[in-house]
Amino acid sequence: MLLIECPHCGPRAEIEFRYSGEAHMVRPAAAAACDDATWAAYLYLRDNVRGEHAERWRHTHGCGQFFNVVRDTLTDRVVTTYPAGHARSAAGGEI
Amino acid sequence: MKFSGLALLRQSLGGHRGWDRQWRSPEPKAAYDVVIVGGGGHGLATAYYLASVHGVTNVAVLERGWIGGGNTGRNTTVIRSNYLFDESAALYNHALDLWPGLSAELNYNLMFSPRGVMLLAHTLHDVHITKRHVHSNRLHGIDNVWLDPVEAKAFCPPLDISERARYPILGAALQKSGGTARHDAVAWGYARAASALGVDIIENCAVLGIGRDATGSVVGVETSRGPIGARKIGVVAAGATSTIMDMAGVRMPLESHPLQALVSEPVKPCFPCVVMSNTVHAYISQSDKGELVIGAGADQYPSYSQTGGVHQLTLAVEAICEMFPMFGRMRMLRSWGGTVDLTPDRSPILSDTGIAGLYVNCGWGTGGFKATPGSGHLFAHHLATGSAHPIAAPFSLDRYTTGRLIDEAAAAAVAH
Ligand SMILES: Cc1cc2nc3c(=O)[nH]c(=O)nc-3n(C[C@H](O)[C@H](O)[C@H](O)COP(=O)(O)OP(=O)(O)OC[C@H]3O[C@@H](n4cnc5c(N)ncnc54)[C@H](O)[C@@H]3O)c2cc1C
Ligand SMILES: [Zn+2]
Numbered sequence: 001m002l003l004i005e006c007p008h009c010g011p012r013a014e015i016e017f018r019y020s021g022e023a024h025m026v027r028p029a030a031a032a033a034c035d036d037a038t039w040a041a042y043l044y045l046r047d048n049v050r051g052e053h054a055e056r057w058r059h060t061h062g063c064g065q066f067f068n069v070v071r072d073t074l075t076d077r078v079v080t081t082y083p084a085g086h087a088r089s090a091a092g093g094e095i
Numbered sequence: 096m097k098f099s100g101l102a103l104l105r106q107s108l109g110g111h112r113g114w115d116r117q118w119r120s121p122e123p124k125a126a127y128d129v130v131i132v133g134g135g136g137h138g139l140a141t142a143y144y145l146a147s148v149h150g151v152t153n154v155a156v157l158e159r160g161w162i163g164g165g166n167t168g169r170n171t172t173v174i175r176s177n178y179l180f181d182e183s184a185a186l187y188n189h190a191l192d193l194w195p196g197l198s199a200e201l202n203y204n205l206m207f208s209p210r211g212v213m214l215l216a217h218t219l220h221d222v223h224i225t226k227r228h229v230h231s232n233r234l235h236g237i238d239n240v241w242l243d244p245v246e247a248k249a250f251c252p253p254l255d256i257s258e259r260a261r262y263p264i265l266g267a268a269l270q271k272s273g274g275t276a277r278h279d280a281v282a283w284g285y286a287r288a289a290s291a292l293g294v295d296i297i298e299n300c301a302v303l304g305i306g307r308d309a310t311g312s313v314v315g316v317e318t319s320r321g322p323i324g325a326r327k328i329g330v331v332a333a334g335a336t337s338t339i340m341d342m343a344g345v346r347m348p349l350e351s352h353p354l355q356a357l358v359s360e361p362v363k364p365c366f367p368c369v370v371m372s373n374t375v376h377a378y379i380s381q382s383d384k385g386e387l388v389i390g391a392g393a394d395q396y397p398s399y400s401q402t403g404g405v406h407q408l409t410l411a412v413e414a415i416c417e418m419f420p421m422f423g424r425m426r427m428l429r430s431w432g433g434t435v436d437l438t439p440d441r442s443p444i445l446s447d448t449g450i451a452g453l454y455v456n457c458g459w460g461t462g463g464f465k466a467t468p469g470s471g472h473l474f475a476h477h478l479a480t481g482s483a484h485p486i487a488a489p490f491s492l493d494r495y496t497t498g499r500l501i502d503e504a505a506a507a508a509v510a511h
Contacts, residue, residue: 001404002396015406019395040496044348044439048337050399073351073398 002076007083008063020056022046023068024088050074054088057081098202117283118162118290123297126324127155129478130316132302132339133332134158136167136278137456137463139285139296140471141329141478143201146292148472149479154294155325156286157318159301159335163282166333167464169433171356171390173369173378174465175212175273177232177239182489182501183442184235189486190469191272197468203284205276206383211368212273213242213251215418217262221374225268232270239270251368253419261417262375273465275369275380281467305342305453312451313343329454329478334399334434336457345448347457348495349436353394353403354461357412357430361385365421375414387425389415393435393461401432435460439495441504445474445483446492454478455492 002014028034028042047053053073058066068086070079082088096102096115106113129145131138134156145151158164174194176187198205216222225241232239244256247267256264286296297320304317305328315324330339334351362385371378376392391411394403408430416423438444438458443466445456456474459466473487483491494500 001406014404036496036498041346044495045346046337046348046350048347048349048351048397050338053397055396071396074400076396076398076400076402 002071002078004057004069004078005081006059006062006065007067007081008065009059012059012062016059016061018058018060020058020066023054023056052079056084098204117287118296120298121295123155123157123300123318123320123323124295126315126326127295128153128325129327129329130154130323130325131156132316132328132330133165133335134162134282134286134296134298135165135331135333136163136281136285136467137333137459137470137474138329138331139163139282139289140467141331141456141474142294142296142471143285143289143292144472144475145479146289146294149475151475151479152293154289155323156289156294156296157300157302157316157323158296158298159319161298162286162296163279166433166435167282167467168279169356169431170278170464171378171380171388172275172278172464173212173273173371173380173390173462174207174209174276175270175369176237176465177212177214177228177268177270177273178503179228179231180501180503181235183503184232184237185486186443186469186473186490187466188235188237189473190466193468193472194276198284201284201288203280203287205280205284207274207276208383209272209274210380211250211269211271213247213368213370214268215247215262215264215370215372215374216266216268217264217372217374219265222265225266229268237270238272239268242267242269251366251370253366253421254370255418255420262372262414273369275382277383278464281464285471302339302342305339307343307450310451313453325452327452327454327478329456329474331456331474333457333459333463334436336436336455340448340455343448343450343453345450345453347455348439348444348492349458350397351399351434351436352396353398353400353432354391354435355394355403355407355430355432356388356390357408357427358382358386358388359422359425360428362387362425370418372414372418375418377411377414377418379415379419386428387422393437399434401434403432437461439504440500440502442501443470443490444492445470445477445487445490447477447483448492
């Protein structure tokens with residue numbers, strides 16, 4: 001079980017959280033106008049990296065907030081966590 | 096060497112010291128007509144059918160580790176075909192049709208055991224969705240019947256159908272032609288049969304890059320054992336697929352998650368069939384060695400660690416003990432994890448890729464072992480002829496753009 005540091009509540013066990021997919025996925029600005037391939041990429045295509053992965057989690061059994069985690073998918077080690085809306089590099093340092 | 100009663104007798108007289116290696120272990124050639132990336136069951140089956148059905152024998156299977164060391168050798172071997180949608184039912188039933196004759200065809204005992212797969216319904220919602228599956232399957236000519244609790248217990252006596260059960264059993268769907276098979280034997284049997292037809296099986300050979308010419312067509316692969324030329328490449332790498340497709344600049348609709356299972360100490364035969372419960376997410380069967388084989392749900396986060404959270408195993412074991420109180424004191428022997436490639440609609444991908452010569456077979460996620468023969472058979476057709484077999488055609492990558500998903504996830508079909 002992962003130990004995840006919620007930026008608002010501190011370190012808690014994984015079962016308090018819900019994984020919510022790859023982070024920093026940007027919805028196409030003109031959603032109604034964009035072509036099918038762009039929309040498909042936004043909805044379905046993922047980096048699925050081996051290594052450091054930026055992902056959204058929600059503290060469902062705590063503060064209820066979404067936030068971001070950088071985690072190494074080879075070791076499952078949590079590298080850093082930071083509030084939603086923050087850029088990955090700014091909060092995560094050299095990653 | 097052909098396996099037979101006579102061969103066994105002859106070998107036993109010689110103290111079993113005369114058995115050959117089951118497949119050749121050649122040095123890679125400079126180039127092949129087809130290179131398969133990934134030596135799991137699906138990759139090996141693809142190579143076997145390329146050679147046996149299509150006469151394409153200048154084929155190599157490149158495996159990073161050892162044959163069957165991926166999900167093929169880590170799965171809980173449930174075989175069934177009672178999926179909801181037309182496309183899935185046709186796909187999985189194509190595989191189920193191949194299982195009964197496969198040991199004889201490969202001359203290798205796969206220990207295919209159609210002992211019946213029972214899916215429990217614990218809630219009214221389960222009853223509705225399960226009956227919908229039964230009816231849909233019946234229309235497709237797929238064997239699946241509804242049992243009331245008493246009938247379910249008659250088929251599987253260890254079931255607790257009493258009213259005080261924590262997860263009451265309101266009925267069950269039973270696919271009698273489903274069951275289990277020996278996972279390692281499937282990999283070894285296909286490897287041996289493919290090798291005998293001229294396919295090179297190259298272990299300890301990780302693919303590190305995909306080479307392309309000026310027009311964009313594939314020309315070969317970079318590997319840990321040097322460059323190998325290829326006119327066509329079939330990527331059949333389960334959890335590692337995104338990484339390999341990235342070598343050709345293709346992003347995939349996949350997330351790789353841990354999926355865990357565990358086995359108990361071996362005991363005498365006590366559990367006659369496979370029982371699965373979608374609602375409490377646990378499933379169980381007894382291997383021919385006597386171990387109870389128990390599967391858990393997938394971990395929620397993507398990972399390549401081949402380990403998952405202990406709470407997932409706990410949940411599965413708790414559910415098993417509630418449903419089968421007689422297992423309350425069984426001791427667990429081993430647990431392990433695999434890396435399963437999940438698609439958004441939980442249906443597999445058998446497809447070309449927009450890159451000439453590059454094909455992909457992946458996304459089987461938590462439930463592809465059962466499909467091994469069918470998947471290999473259909474993908475070999477695609478690689479040999481250049482166009483998808485009609486059964487595989489709906490499973491192309493472009494369904495994520497057209498929106499024609501085959502949403503077995505939303506249909507509440509169980510995993511595995
Ligand atoms: C715990 C668990 C339980 C399961 N239970 C069931 C079940 O009951 N029923 C069912 O139907 N399915 C089940 N599955 C799913 C099933 O195991 C898979 O869908 C199926 O085995 C996939 O087969 P494959 O040949 O595609 O993949 P794999 O057997 O994983 O083969 C892929 C191979 O590619 C190799 N590879 C990766 N990267 C490279 C590279 N760069 N170069 C060369 N080779 C590479 C890997 O080493 C691996 O051997 C389960 C899976 C798990 C993990
Ligand atoms: Zn919190």
